[in-house]
Amino acid sequence: MRANKMVANSMILIVLASLVVVSFSPLMAKQANASNPVIELVEIGRYYGTGAEISAYDPMTKRLFVTGAGSNVEVLDLSNPANPVLVDTLPFDATSVAVKNGVLAVAVPNPADKTLNGQVYLYNDLASLENPVGVEVGALPDMLTFTPDGKRILVANEGERGDLIDPEGSVSIINVSRGIEKAIEKKATFGRFNNQRDRLVAQGVRIFPDAQSVAQDLEPEYIAISADGKTAWITLQENNSIAVLHIPAAAYLKIVPLGLKDYSLPGKALDASDRDGKINIQNWPVNGMYMPDGIAAYQLGGKTLLITANEGDDRGETSRVSGLALDPAQFADAATLQKSANLGRLTVSTIDGDATGDGLYEKLYSYGARSFSIWNASGQQIFDSGGQLEELTSANTPSLFNADNGDPALFDTRSDNKGPEPEGVAVASIKGNSFAFIGLERAGGGVMVYNVSNPQSPSFVQYVRSDQDVAPEGLLFVSAQDSPTGIPLLVVTNEVSRTTTIYEVQVP
Numbered sequence: 001m002r003a004n005k006m007v008a009n010s011m012i013l014i015v016l017a018s019l020v021v022v023s024f025s026p027l028m029a030k031q032a033n034a035s036n037p038v039i040e041l042v043e044i045g046r047y048y049g050t051g052a053e054i055s056a057y058d059p060m061t062k063r064l065f066v067t068g069a070g071s072n073v074e075v076l077d078l079s080n081p082a083n084p085v086l087v088d089t090l091p092f093d094a095t096s097v098a099v100k101n102g103v104l105a106v107a108v109p110n111p112a113d114k115t116l117n118g119q120v121y122l123y124n125d126l127a128s129l130e131n132p133v134g135v136e137v138g139a140l141p142d143m144l145t146f147t148p149d150g151k152r153i154l155v156a157n158e159g160e161r162g163d164l165i166d167p168e169g170s171v172s173i174i175n176v177s178r179g180i181e182k183a184i185e186k187k188a189t190f191g192r193f194n195n196q197r198d199r200l201v202a203q204g205v206r207i208f209p210d211a212q213s214v215a216q217d218l219e220p221e222y223i224a225i226s227a228d229g230k231t232a233w234i235t236l237q238e239n240n241s242i243a244v245l246h247i248p249a250a251a252y253l254k255i256v257p258l259g260l261k262d263y264s265l266p267g268k269a270l271d272a273s274d275r276d277g278k279i280n281i282q283n284w285p286v287n288g289m290y291m292p293d294g295i296a297a298y299q300l301g302g303k304t305l306l307i308t309a310n311e312g313d314d315r316g317e318t319s320r321v322s323g324l325a326l327d328p329a330q331f332a333d334a335a336t337l338q339k340s341a342n343l344g345r346l347t348v349s350t351i352d353g354d355a356t357g358d359g360l361y362e363k364l365y366s367y368g369a370r371s372f373s374i375w376n377a378s379g380q381q382i383f384d385s386g387g388q389l390e391e392l393t394s395a396n397t398p399s400l401f402n403a404d405n406g407d408p409a410l411f412d413t414r415s416d417n418k419g420p421e422p423e424g425v426a427v428a429s430i431k432g433n434s435f436a437f438i439g440l441e442r443a444g445g446g447v448m449v450y451n452v453s454n455p456q457s458p459s460f461v462q463y464v465r466s467d468q469d470v471a472p473e474g475l476l477f478v479s480a481q482d483s484p485t486g487i488p489l490l491v492v493t494n495e496v497s498r499t500t501t502i503y504e505v506q507v508p
Helices: 002-016 191-203 388-396
Strands: 038-049 054-060 062-066 075-076 085-090 096-100 103-108 118-124 131-139 140-147 151-159 169-173 184-189 220-225 231-236 241-246 251-256 260-262 286-291 294-302 302-312 317-320 348-349 365-367 371-376 381-384 422-430 433-440 449-450 459-464 471-476 489-494 497-505
Touching: 038 348, 038 459, 054 471, 062 096, 062 489, 075 381, 103 140, 118 140, 118 151, 118 169, 131 140, 131 151, 131 184, 151 220, 169 220, 191 220, 191 251, 191 294, 231 294, 231 302, 231 497, 294 422, 294 433, 302 422, 371 388, 381 449, 388 433, 388 459, 422 471, 433 471
Parallel strands: 096 140, 286 365
Antiparallel strands: 038 497, 054 062, 062 075, 075 085, 096 103, 103 118, 118 131, 140 151, 151 169, 169 184, 220 231, 231 241, 241 251, 260 286, 294 302, 302 371, 317 348, 348 365, 371 381, 422 433, 433 449, 449 459, 471 489, 489 497
């Protein structure tokens, strides 16, 4: 999805210069008991760069590597997290970076044509950053990560559609166990699912009607890996699904559809209009497609659990509810629903919801779920935050409710789209408890913190944000063991403001 944002973001940055900056203190709400220790994110440093999307930290050199759309990879000295200092740059317009065991991996799409194969550049001298080794991967490598032992790198090759070509999505597995000079790439492709299209669609995997093949339509977005390094879960955002990959065999075990969120149920309300002039969170007859972007894995009781940030995305197949012909048998009050102050402004899909093909929509499918979810390793949902993110932002930052780009003048403007847009997620174990950090791209941005040690009932811990940071894209947790100060850190890279912000994760 990165390529789709670049033009819009450059325009947004022009607007930022005119915004009024309001003094703002971090917002916190905490719950504490003997089994639920409080943590607190405390901002300690910020770097204003040429871009800020994804970061990676090397504990040996104490360097932070930061990517940014249309800019070089910036290398920061993080030995003093309160004062990050630029020490070097890498000449790549990269989409992602990762570091493990002294090896840096940088994902770079083909600069001439995103539908052609990209490269992953590998460094094993992170002090000099010389003599990288290039490894060819698939089209539009959009995220990469190491297995826990550092022997393999997994790359999500999104294979995003171009004007004339729709390349296949895939995951590259790069074996670096024998050193970067002997790196070997093996591609896990989706070709075996091409003859299973009807079955996948019937199960709920979202395949576009005009897709030439399943393999071309599936677009890997983000990757989480099990603690033993054998299994990966890959979000297929536009397909509203997750692919499960057996890493040693480079073969997919299955594709899991994520289903729908029924916004008419208690606890799952949303604000669906940008034209009602107020915060108006309520139930509506709408089905949200989870469509996660970020995904993270954590261990609990010897089992792997997954956390997703349910952002949502489209390829242009959208309409306002007011622009659709609603089936009167399902929507007896269609005229009322389609008013701008009700559901009329909400952006929904035109390729979902008309099961009979008669041009009348029996259901409404919106993008994303305005939430984070917890799933088991099989892809069954254990928890969804429902309407909590909109409720929390409306209570803590009402002037920025569903606002665009942290601007109070744009209050409520994202309500008809995807609300607060949870984008990225990181998870960490601290003092025997598991915590999730969820970045909000809209609604004033910032980070939501939850204790997810009880996956059936996570507890809200804190919401922290700053007016200086707009649209967090990447979240990176640095453990106390790896931190230059011995205190855990959370690094947040903010795409629109181009700021890299460092928080201490304090345990009072």
